[in-house]
Amino acid sequence: MRSSDPPSRRAGWAALPAAVRRAVTDAVGAPVVSAGSPQGGHTPGVAARLVLADGRRCFVKAASATHGDWVVAAYRHEAAVNAHLPPSVPAPRMWTHLDDGDWVSLVFDDVAGRFPSPSWDDGDLARVLDAVDGSARALTPNPVPGAAPVRDAFAGVLGGAWARLSGHPALPDADPWAAGHLADLVAREPRWADGVDGETLLHLDLRRDNVLLTATDVALVDWAWPAVGAPWLDLVCLLPTVAGRTGRHDVEAVFLSRAAGRAAPPAAVDAVLVALAGFWRASSLLPPPPYAPGLREEQRRAADGTTRWLRTRAANWSP
Numbered sequence: 001m002r003s004s005d006p007p008s009r010r011a012g013w014a015a016l017p018a019a020v021r022r023a024v025t026d027a028v029g030a031p032v033v034s035a036g037s038p039q040g041g042h043t044p045g046v047a048a049r050l051v052l053a054d055g056r057r058c059f060v061k062a063a064s065a066t067h068g069d070w071v072v073a074a075y076r077h078e079a080a081v082n083a084h085l086p087p088s089v090p091a092p093r094m095w096t097h098l099d100d101g102d103w104v105s106l107v108f109d110d111v112a113g114r115f116p117s118p119s120w121d122d123g124d125l126a127r128v129l130d131a132v133d134g135s136a137r138a139l140t141p142n143p144v145p146g147a148a149p150v151r152d153a154f155a156g157v158l159g160g161a162w163a164r165l166s167g168h169p170a171l172p173d174a175d176p177w178a179a180g181h182l183a184d185l186v187a188r189e190p191r192w193a194d195g196v197d198g199e200t201l202l203h204l205d206l207r208r209d210n211v212l213l214t215a216t217d218v219a220l221v222d223w224a225w226p227a228v229g230a231p232w233l234d235l236v237c238l239l240p241t242v243a244g245r246t247g248r249h250d251v252e253a254v255f256l257s258r259a260a261g262r263a264a265p266p267a268a269v270d271a272v273l274v275a276l277a278g279f280w281r282a283s284s285l286l287p288p289p290p291y292a293p294g295l296r297e298e299q300r301r302a303a304d305g306t307t308r309w310l311r312t313r314a315a316n317w318s319p
Contacts, residue, residue: 093109
């Protein structure tokens, strides 16, 4: 990992109860000889890269109700999703998962890779976009039983943020363009679900620290929030986080360089971008959670990147 990567605030292998550690080692079939803590991540709980006595390596993530019911639910959902991902998806293979009613533990291939560069240079962005395209092909139609449509999965997350931000004292400084176009954003945001339906299982949380690059492969990690919808949605979720870190890429041109982007209805893309910008901006103005002190900065960057992209697209908006 690079020195600019965020340090992990998640607990390590030793923080797991002894009974859970024994259950994991029994499940993987070998004792643990060393354990390290990976960098990045905004979810509370335990994360560890393990070296086993037989030379194999794996990655373990685990959480209990003490970390929050939402974390446990996310890990259970992630386990259910990974059990149905076909081998052609560019994602780490899940070895097993354990659930004792309190602790939920997931075991994956350990990917000895790095995050994309902070400025997404050296071909990193093209490699990741190729992986996103490959994931969409492998996951159309959706192979996961019971996976929710995007419009249902995110109904309680997206929509209404710009109306809530109206009059917020920090908005003019945080986002002058949005403050000056607030009425338009409030009007467009409720339409975010109008064009999101589709048959593709989407990751929907793609960002720099959810991607690992090796010399030959790309791994999209942390499939905790997938849902079913139009294939362009993963591009619309990823590219604002790129624009928030670097100005070296014309994200509109990058979006249109991909078949899914060219096929996306412009008004539907605008509405989703407006809703994402509102969610990220509103979230960035909240106090940071103790388990992820860098989360609000990441959300600020994502909001800035989304606004930057919207400013380009807004030139074509009708009055």
